Amino acid sequence: MRRYAPGGGYEYEVVEVIGENPLERQDYRALATYEEEMAAAGNPADVQQAYIEPERLTYPYAYERISQLFDSPNAPDLIVNPKSYTYGRQPGQHGALDVVQSRSPLVFSGPGVKRGAMVDAPAKQVDIAPTIAHLMGFPLIDGKDITGRTSSERGNGPDVYLKRQDGRVLHEVLDESAGRPERVYLILLDGQSHTELRYRLEQEPGAIPNLRRLIERGCMLQYGSITNFPSITWPSHNAIGTGTWSGHHDIVNPTYYLRAERRLVSPQGEQFETGKYLNGDVETLYEAFKRVFGPGVFTASINEPCTRGADHASLERRLVGDRGRLIALTKETEHEISPRWFEELEEEGHKLQGQIDNRALAQARLLFLDESHPAPVFVFHEFAQPDSSAHDYGPHHEGARAALDETDRRIGHLLRTLEERGLFETTLFIVTTDHGMATQNVELRANPSRIPQRDGMAAVTAEPCIYLRDLRVEVEVTHDGRSARFAVMDNDADEHGVYPPVAGAEVVVTDRKDGLVARVRTDENGLAACAVPAELEPRELLAAVHAEGFNPRHLRLDGSSVCIDLREVLYGAGEGQRAADGTITPWHSRSKTSRT
Structure with a gap:
């Protein structure tokens, strides 16, 4: 049961459990290290077989993450949450509700945040945007919270930073004595495993020096942040960029069904010009920066699926800067692209990911070098190489680690460019991902989302979403x-x-x-x-x-259902619960479980 909470937002109550409720295991701290993840998988001799059974997993904020999805008119009738290791043919996958696929690393580095700290705080993907807004001094406004009600409708004064805000400010990372940032650079390492990143930092002192530098200059959340559900690219990127879950920004899946139009749309498949799918009732950070600081501030989206309102947005074909200089910057670093990606990776797009990320790096550098516009006040930049490699190799494979090393070198070029412009010390860097990544048993070639349609159910399937075609x-x-x-x-x-x-x-x-x-x-x-x-x-x-x-x-013909009402058979006409001995327990005195 979901209902308004007295202090704002929702509270959740489990009214009845038949059998076992796996969702009651919601510990966000579970399996947060490489060692814990391997132990949950039985410490396999081959890391490519690190399969974790459901009973060893948790499902953080499950009630909130599931219920929000069905707020959207684009929501499915059914959504499938497979076992963590049972989807598709790639060694690494994501999309499910479990903590491994749903945990993203989260780092804040720079003015306004704690330095040299490992922070234990419950964090969600939708908390990033309001935390940025707070650090940048945005004013509180009469906006909507997760319930869709404005501050005034909830009987409050202005209490959110964005037009709609599902998340909270992560006060645990703040150090108000450390000044305020002048700009924000949000680095997204697509698909990077939290446990892998921590392992590299703790076990390999010489590895990933540029990410290490950012982390040492700021703070890292020990247990990361929990992503949108489904834990998948287009919905999660837009959750980060708007501070709202996908059920509120309406891009609910990489591919989903528009019921009113009777058609499938696929923002991830289309890639370009997909900002049009974002709900007009939410506000992107690009739009919020312009609302607060004026239309003259410059913002950029670099290979990033959250695009609406950005001045420079490569996935909306809005490119700022001299094309010749962009080509020259691209050539400067293309020798650092490993040839192994083209030779070894499975998907055609993955083979080219090194080139794509290198071109994105050139865009980022040019935006700070070009004198035709002010330096960006907000940049949201995706590095996709970690995701491509983790899919095709597996999240704990040597190839995935090599991809992170190559990405780290690109981040080094970016940091040096900002230093040369005298902008590094005044920039708040945030490092995160859009989702986690779990090892898959590729021999299964499993796809449980397709089972209903294969068994004759009339449906539109957009994995993991199922839209029933009902009369x-x-x-x-x-x-x-x-x-x-x-x-x-x-x-x-x-x-x-x-x-x-x-x-x-x-x-x-x-x-x-x-x-x-x-x-x-x-x-x-x-x-x-x-x-x-x-x-x-x-x-x-x-x-x-x-x-x-x-x-x-x-x-x-009287309009009633042919199926029996099991609740009425078991409990009577809604007045109480009938026990095995025939006695009735009133509804109000039945035991309640699991409120989150």
């Missing part, structure tokens, strides 16, 4: 009891809120002995009618409705 059926018996009228419609309304009629649907009416009473088809308006036997009550007649491309519907 909406209304039945009315005339006042004289002689006729029944059926209206058969698509259960998904169009953009005007109208349920389109389904023509040609077959309606078969039978009596309680399964005798055929009528067989009719709907006209172009989705309407059909039949006679009702005089000796039978409408509740004694069953209607089965079938239409091509839809799941069938079964109901009684």
Whole structure:
């Protein structure tokens, strides 16, 4: 049960559990080190077989992360959360609810934050944007919290920094005596495992020197931050950039179904010009910076799927700076691209990821070197090489570590450029990822999201989301009891809120002995009618409705469901819970469990 919490936001209550509730295991601290992750996998001799069973995992903030998804009009009817190691053919994967796939490293470095600290704090991906806003001195506004209600609607004064804000300020990382930053550079290491990053930092003193420098200059969250659900690229990037979960910014999956338009859209597949899919009721950090500091401030999105409002946005084809100089900067560092990516990585896009990240680095350097505009006040920059390599090699493979090493060298070029411009010390750097990464058993080649459709269910599948193609059926018996009228419609309304009629649907009416009473088809308006036997009550007649491309519907002619109501059978008519001995426990005195 989800309800408004007295202090704002939601509170969650488990009313009833039948069997086991895996979601009650929500410890965000679980499996936060390489050693803990390997132990949970049984310490395999081969790290490529580090498979973790569900009972060894936790699901941090599960109630919030699941429920928010279904707030969106683009939400599926069903979402599948597979075992952590049972998806697809790549050695590394993400997308699920578990702590391994849902934990991102999180580092704050620079003015306004603690220095040289490992911070133990509960953190979510949506906390990053409001923390940036606080550090940059944004004013509090009468905006919406996670419930979709403004501050004034909740009876408060201005208490959020963004138009809609699902997260909180991470006060645990702040050191207000350390001044304020003048700009923010948000580095996203796509798909980088938190446990791998900590392992490299702790076990390899000479490794990743540039990331190490940033971390030593600031603070790292010991247990990282917990991502959006599904823990996957396009939804998570936009959660970071807006401070809202995907169920509120509406990009709920890399590919999802627009019910009103009856079509699939795939922002991740399209890659370019996907800012149009973002909900207009949320605010990106680019937009917020301009609202607070004026339209003249310069912001940039570099190979980053959260783009709306950025002056420079490579994935929106808005490029700022001299093209010739950009090419020259690209050539300066292209010799650092390892040839192994093209030779060894599986996916075509992954083979080119070194070149893509190198071009992105050139964009970033040019934005600070070009004198035609002021230095960016906010940059959101994705490095995708860690993700590509972890997918194709596995998150703990030597190849994934080599990819992080190459990315670290690129970060070094970026830091030197800022130092040369005298901007390094006044810049707040944030290092994070969009999701975690879990080792997969590729021999399974498992894809549980496809099972319902393969078994005959009418659905649109956009893994892990399943959109059912259901019928909406209304039945009315005339006042004289002689006729029944059926209206058969698509259960998904169009953009005007109208349920389109389904023509040609077959309606078969039978009596309680399964005798055929009528067989009719709907006209172009989705309407059909039949006679009702005089000796039978409408509740004694069953209607089965079938239409091509839809799941069938079964109901009684009085409109009631054919299926029994298990809750009523077990507990009576909603007044109490019937025990095995026949006694009834009132609902208000039943034991409650697991409030988060």
